[in-house]
Amino acid sequence: MKKLFRHALVALDQSPASEAMVKCLPDLKEFGTQSVTLFTAAAVAHQNHPTDEEKRKWQGRLDEYAARIGESGTFEVTAQVDYDSKTPVPLRILKGAREAGAGYIIIANRGHSTFREMLLGSTVTALLQQSDLPVFLIKLRQDDTGNSDRPVLRCITPCRDAFKHILYPTDFSDTAQFAFEILQRLASGPAERITLFHVQARGKVDLTNAAQLEEFNRIDMERLMVLSQELQKKASVDVDIALSQGPAARMIVDKARSVRATMLVMGSQGRGYISDIFLGGVTYQVLRHTPVPVLVIPARRG
Structure with a gap:
């Protein structure tokens, strides 16, 4: 338990959501996190065979993020790009977390429907469903004052709070x-x-x-x-x-x-009448509707 939050894998897709996450990461030192692995599951034109240009693009951007976080002196930072595009992204994230020795995963979710409920992206949904590690889900929204050509996203609830x-x-x-x-x-x-x-x-x-x-x-x-x-x-x-x-x-x-x-802070599956549904049904609905960040704890395995 003492080592649980020592090392985090941070899943970044190098979109505006990643910019928002990089800005808030130093605030999460309160978890007791000492090191982070920045991880991107890259999409490449030819499966498992990235070109030099693709490598420069993906790795270069991730290295930029790592340098910015490193300047804060908050964490030890490593950056890893995975090019196994034949494997679903959630499984690549979980594999990356295991190989990095991470105790938990940080990922962001963004967007809402016309009914103002949060839309869980397919990657986030599948990751939460399959993860055997705690997942800290940060909620983001678009800042309407940003540049419409490249939207600016911000944490709905500041991570520092x-x-x-x-x-x-x-x-x-x-x-x-x-x-x-x-x-x-x-x-x-x-x-x-x-x-x-x-x-x-x-x-x-x-x-x-x-x-x-x-x-x-x-x-x-x-x-x-x-x-x-x-x-x-x-x-x-x-x-x-x-x-x-x-x-x-x-x-x-x-x-x-x-x-x-x-x-x-809540478990991923309870004992209710609909506990066979993804994330126990209740947790899934909470994740869709609350703007508050959620630490989702998976069922104990084994």
């Missing part, structure tokens, strides 16, 4: 417990405030049965209190607990907004 208030939604599943272990690491480090939040599942509680509702509330509040006490044993961090009923994803997004959360 990510640790001010962490919202941890839990369904008390094994994956949520693993996410809690990582939350404890953050609590003893950079976190300033943490809210522990549980949404009682639809069908689990009969809202018309006052006695049953009271009993479920008592049990779940006791569980949240135990987690709160565990956090406070390890660190002097402010901890709030909260309980709600309703559609889990909507309640989590609303809670993040109402408490002004600056980051979410």
Whole structure:
């Protein structure tokens, strides 16, 4: 656990999104990260056989990013371009992370639909679905004051503020417990405030049965209190607990907004009725709708 955040692989596609990520990376030193590998899965004209010009283009741009980050003195930086264009990009990112010895992956997501919900790109979606490493997902939006020929993207929630208030939604599943272990690491480090939040599942509680509702509330509040006490044993961090009923994803997004959360930490798959759907269904919907950066913790493997 101590080594988890020491080395990050940063997935960059060398688009305007990459510019925004490079600017915010030094702010993520609060994770305890000491070194980063900048990684690009390049698209080349001839599979696995890049021309010298293509190599100069891809590697040159990545080296520029590395030099800019290196000037800050925040991290040790390496830059790697992968040209295996026959392999899907998410698998290339995961392979790059393993080969680099990274403990977690940083990637950005951008865009929204006409209904103002975040659109998860195919690469981000597949990466989150397949990753056995934690993934820190940064949310970006276009700055309308930028040059329309080359749009300027910025973090919706500044990365420097990510640790001010962490919202941890839990369904008390094994994956949520693993996410809690990582939350404890953050609590003893950079976190300033943490809210522990549980949404009682639809069908689990009969809202018309006052006695049953009271009993479920008592049990779940006791569980949240135990987690709160565990956090406070390890660190002097402010901890709030909260309980709600309703559609889990909507309640989590609303809670993040109402408490002004600056980051979410949550497991990738829970124990709910739709846990067989990608990212447990709930996590996927939260990722689509929240503007807050999310640290997604995969289920423990093996």
